Amino acid sequence: xxxxxxxxxxxxxxxxxxxxxxxxxxxxxxxxxxxxxxxxxxxxxxxxxxxxxxxxxxxxxxxxxxxxxxxxxxxxxxxxxxxxxxxxxxxxxxxxxxxxxxxxxxxxxxxxxxxxxxxxxxxxxxxxxxxxxxxxxxxxxxxxxxxxxxxxxxxxxxxxxxxxxxxxxxxxxxxxxxxxxxxxxxxxxxxxxxxxxxxxxxxx
Numbered sequence: 001x002x003x004x005x006x007x008x009x010x011x012x013x014x015x016x017x018x019x020x021x022x023x024x025x026x027x028x029x030x031x032x033x034x035x036x037x038x039x040x041x042x043x044x045x046x047x048x049x050x051x052x053x054x055x056x057x058x059x060x061x062x063x064x065x066x067x068x069x070x071x072x073x074x075x076x077x078x079x080x081x082x083x084x085x086x087x088x089x090x091x092x093x094x095x096x097x098x099x100x101x102x103x104x105x106x107x108x109x110x111x112x113x114x115x116x117x118x119x120x121x122x123x124x125x126x127x128x129x130x131x132x133x134x135x136x137x138x139x140x141x142x143x144x145x146x147x148x149x150x151x152x153x154x155x156x157x158x159x160x161x162x163x164x165x166x167x168x169x170x171x172x173x174x175x176x177x178x179x180x181x182x183x184x185x186x187x188x189x190x191x192x193x194x195x196x197x198x199x200x201x202x203x204x
Contacts (some may be wrong), residue, residue, distance in 0.1 A: 026050065036057050036099045040107065045075070097123075118133070130201050140194040158175075178197050
C-alpha cells in the first residue's frame with residue numbers, strides 16, 4: 001500500500017468516493033440488529049455513516065490521515081456515533097471478540113497480507129457476529145471495469161471460502177461474484193464492475 005499516494009488522492013476538496021453507501025451493504029445488513037461495528041479501510045466513511053444511521057456504534061479505520069480527517073469532519077457535521085482511527089491494517093489487531101459486524105470494502109493487498117487482515121477480523125467478531133467482505137473480483141480485469149489492474153491483489157469467492165474454511169468458528173453464508181453498476185472510480189456511463197462478495201458469521 002502506498003500511503004502518500006492515497007493521502008494525495010484524498011486531499012482534494014471533494015469526496016473521493018460517493019456519499020451513498022454500497023448497495024450490497026444496504027442489502028446484506030438490512031435484517032441484522034445493530035450493535036458494535038468495525039469498518040476497515042473505511043475511506044471517508046460512506047459505509048460507516050450508513051451503519052451509524054441504522055443505529056450501529058461504529059469504529060472506522062483507515063491508514064490515510066487525510067481520509068480520517070475528512071471522516072472526522074463529516075462525523076461532527078452529521079452528529080453520528082462514529083469513532084475514527086488511523087491504522088495500517090497490515091499491522092492492526094482489533095480486539096478479539098469485540099464486534100457484532102465487521103465490514104471490509106475494496107481493500108486490495110497481496111494475498112499474504114490480506115489473508116492475515118481477514119483472519120484477525122474474524123477473530124474480532126463476537127459469537128453470531130457477521131463479517132462482510134466486498135472487493136473487486138479476480139475476473140474484473142478482463143470482464144469488468146475499474147479497480148486494481150494487478151491480479152496479485154485481487155481475489156475470488158473460492159479464495160476467501162478456502163481461507164475461512166481453515167477457521168472452525170466461521171460459517172460462510174454467501175460467497176459469490178456479483179456484477180453491479182460501477183460503484184466508484186472512473187468509467188463510462190453504464191459500465192459495470194464484478195465484485196467478490198463474501199458474508200460469514202462467527203458461530204461460537
